[in-house]
Amino acid sequence: MANHLLRDWRTSRGLTLEEFGQQVGVSPYAVWSYEAGRRHPRPKVLAAIVRVTAGEVGADAFLPADPPAAPMEAAE
Known part of the structure; x- marks a missing residue:
């Protein structure tokens, strides 16, 4: 899953990949x-991303949009 929130935040501030x-x-x-x-990102980097973006890009931005479905139990 692409992280458009991170890219949009970075580019809206005119930051290059290198600068960010x-x-x-x-x-x-x-x-x-x-x-x-x-x-x-690893936890330390994730914390830095949250800090640098002042929380606008949070840890939840890296979670899958749709969590996997729970397996169905067999009918009795």
């Missing part, structure tokens, strides 16, 4: 990976 990465302590590729939904 420097602020949260990761490489530009890592930021791109988070935005593309290829990777999820």
